[in-house]
Amino acid sequence: AMKILSFIIALLLSHPFIFNNARRLVAGEQENTKEFVKENLLRYETKTVLDIGAGTGEFVEAVPKSNKYLGVDLSKRFIFFARKRIRRKKVEFTTQDIRDKKFYRKRKFDAVLFISMLHHLSDEELEELLPIIRKVTRKVVIIADIIPNPQGILRKLMVKLDQGKFVRSKEQKIRILKRHFKVVESKIIPSRLAVQLGIVCEV
Numbered sequence: 303a304m305k306i307l308s309f310i311i312a313l314l315l316s317h318p319f320i321f322n323n324a325r326r327l328v329a330g331e332q333e334n335t336k337e338f339v340k341e342n343l344l345r346y347e348t349k350t351v352l353d354i355g356a357g358t359g360e361f362v363e364a365v366p367k368s369n370k371y372l373g374v375d376l377s378k379r380f381i382f383f384a385r386k387r388i389r390r391k392k393v394e395f396t397t398q399d400i401r402d403k404k405f406y407r408k409r410k411f412d413a414v415l416f417i418s419m420l421h422h423l424s425d426e427e428l429e430e431l432l433p434i435i436r437k438v439t440r441k442v443v444i445i446a447d448i449i450p451n452p453q454g455i456l457r458k459l460m461v462k463l464d465q466g467k468f469v470r471s472k473e474q475k476i477r478i479l480k481r482h483f484k485v486v487e488s489k490i491i492p493s494r495l496a497v498q499l500g501i502v503c504e505v
Contacts, residue, residue, distance in 0.1 A: 318358050318383035332360065334491045335446050338500045339364035339415060346410035346442045354400055354435070355419045359384035362393055371493040372411070374398040406434055412441045420447040420475060421466030432482040435504055445448060446491060447475060472499050479503055
């Protein structure tokens with residue numbers, strides 16, 4: 303029954319409009335996570351931001367308007383939705399696999415956002431991707447990702463229904479990240495039925 307339910311949920315969430323509304327139902331407007339992102343972008347005085355796995359562009363709101371923002375995602379449907387939904391100066395969205403050398407060879411960003419991505423990637427995939435993120439980052443990588451055992455039955459259910467198959471503990475997340483970055487901060491970020499761990503990494 304859980305497998306069937308997960309399949310149906312995955313099918314529904316492949317549509318960006320449904321995804322956006324389902325996320326709001328579970329996590330609200332994610333004000334706490336956005337504030338965490340914004341605080342650190344201001345702290346590191348960033349001017350350019352790369353958002354990996356930008357989806358529908360939810361975290362543009364957390365980026366100071368003085369910054370140039372590039373949101374990338376593998377999904378053409380989500381990027382098309384983000385472009386139509388968000389029209390702002392210095393904001394760009396593109397369908398892109400950042401593992402492509404043509405993309406990252408000559409690019410650098412003050413900050414990289416990696417929001418709700420860790421739990422969708424295996425250790426092997428992260429070991430391929432994190433060195434690339436390090437190469438394109440000048441100052442800071444800001445991460446937020448769900449934790450495996452939040453308090454409350456509904457929150458635990460949300461974790462089980464999530465499409466990511468690699469939900470890691472705080473210790474596991476930090477251990478992987480420390481292979482490539484200096485981890486300078488981590489904090490629990492509640493968002494309605496979702497609970498994330500926010501992590502700040504320096505290059």
